[in-house]
Amino acid sequence: MYTEMVTLQTMDNIFYEAQRQGRISFYVTSIGEEAINIASAAALRFDDLVFPQYREPGVLLWRGFTLQEFANQCFGNRDDYGKGRQMPIHYGSNKLNYFTVSSTIATQIPHAVGAAYSLKMDKKDACVVTYFGDGGTSEGDFHAAINFAAVREAPVIFICRNNGWAISTPTSDQFRSDGIVVRGQAYGVRSIRVDGNDALAMYSSVQAARVMAIGEQRPILIEALTYRAGHHSTSDDSTKYRPANEIEWWRTARDPVSRLRKWIESNGWWSEEAESELRSNVRKQLLHAIQVAEKVEKPPISDLFTDVYDVPPSNLREQEMVLRETIKRYPQEYPGDVPV
């Protein structure tokens, strides 16, 4: 679990730098939420369906998404499973049961309940997990979905990453209730509040929730308290709305990664050398992955029109033809790394 958390942290830092260098267009970090990401994923099984918001790449990482695959999606190249159609960090993997990230807030929560409905009909020994932030709980979708899950006894684990900020909106401006955990209670859902920066607490709570969700066929809400130590995204500078020393404090004194590290070191399972070796290894892999991803060509033009429907209809085929004509006529206006 620890190595994955370090990998996530390193990945976030390197991709963030890559965006600043202009190599990728956009990135969203999960700094400060590594424990939520990795520990919750570790407590689940691969059959459990995951409906993420966008700050949970750690779940994918845990399930086996390689650093190269992450890089491919961020660069939107030919090897991206999303075929270059979505922004960076909108990962999705069918085989890892991680549903493609959609930018809209909280829309994945009803999806999760619908998927749980499907699991229930098939009587599968699996549950559905959905993640969202404190801001997402203000959306109507959250309330209706959790209400529904309660009424219909759907095996869903609702994990709220209460990281204190919705871009620049602090939780005091988001709601006046006592956090999110009371909301679950209000809907008749068993809820718990956990220290989201404590990897072990996250692990045990998700594990217990899973047993309850599947065994008793009921939804569970976990409110994981944490802090968004990074900016909302690369388009944001959070020092504009919060003091820099606050950010620093959470990044250093309350960092979940170093917290877990202290614990494993104290048990004699880790050391300084192992740490530096791990970090440099991961860094090397990441830089290599980025270099490779940068060089791979972009998805072809034909992928612009496929997958809108199961079979491209006549109007799309027509539009593709017109586009190709235009490209043929003005090849110099056309980017060189996109194959026709």
Place this chain on the structure above:
Amino acid sequence: MAAAIFQGFGASTALSLSKSIDSKRVKLPFGRSLSERRASFVVVGSDGRLVSDSSRARKLVTNAVATKADSAASTSASKPGHELLLFEALQEGLEEEMDRDPHVCVMGEDVGHYGGSYKVTKGLAKKFGDLRVLDTPIAENSFTGMGIGAAMTGLRPIVEGMNMGFLLLAYNQISNNCGMLHYTSGGQFKIPIVIRGPGGVGRQLGAEHSQRLESYFQSIPGIQMVACSTPYNAKGLMKAAIRSDNPVILFEHVLLYNLKERIPDEEYVLSLEEAEMVRPGEHVTILTYSRMRYHVMQAAKTLVNKGYDPEVIDIRSLKPFDLYTIGNSVKKTHRVLIVEECMRTGGIGASLTAAINENFHDYLDAPIVCLSSQDVPTPYAGTLEEWTVVQPAQIVTAVEQLCQ
């Protein structure tokens, strides 16, 4: 793709003109006499050649419009098929698909024991259990989202909006997720969902319950839209929509649920992308869908008495348009009148006009005329409401002007 042939002779619904069809005017591919043809049907592929034993032909019923008793005196027992109302046809289609595939499920408000506000899901909860016919709370965006999540996980849900207007609340899910996720996931997740419900101007339902959503949804990439108008096409389109792997929005009309028609006993599935030839003609092509079809046919009676021969096509597929059938008609008549129920601004007619102008400009002898509803919220007063939608008298006038 093989197309069900239009039958323009003899047997027809009570809404079309049986007496006025002249055998000379009926252009069928072979030179058989009218009486011979009464007894047999042909299936013609879209390239005009006869399709004899394709498996498609076996499944497709050859009538685009089902036959109905011409006179009240004919006995129902002697004719094949069974008579039912449009909402029962929808229910039959739904039930057959639920029998056939255990992944098909229904979700919506009051669809379970109550049987649905328009009784389309009557009896289904009792037969299939209330997990497969799910009553949802009043949260359209959320239960549409649930339907999308369920569809991505392997189910084939049918989401019922109690009234189409309520689906405006679900617009976020429909536009940002339903239409999009197959594309943005790189084809990894498909969404075989059907979203259906009654819309259109009813009898004094008030402005909020008289919404016509086809114009709002038509831009969303990734969805298909169809509108049913008869029990025959309602059942066929329902089945086709459920079997399609694309998200399909099926538009029903509040005033058409009690239409009665005789439909075949055997199973049939219609194509989602095809228009229906209601009445072949020579002088003008009238394109319409849903309830306006009936206003057009009523106007057609008057027009025929005045000596005109309108060709009436129920476009059925609102997205994508069946430009093949429409094009052939335009090439024949050279005049187009579109009669629709949605608003003038940004409606289906507007898109259709643009599409026809782009593709068939050379074949037009006159500018396309589009009759739509007024750009006003539907008033409650009955007389006012009547005049916000297109009336047969206006259709007659429009045709007369077009054919000058």
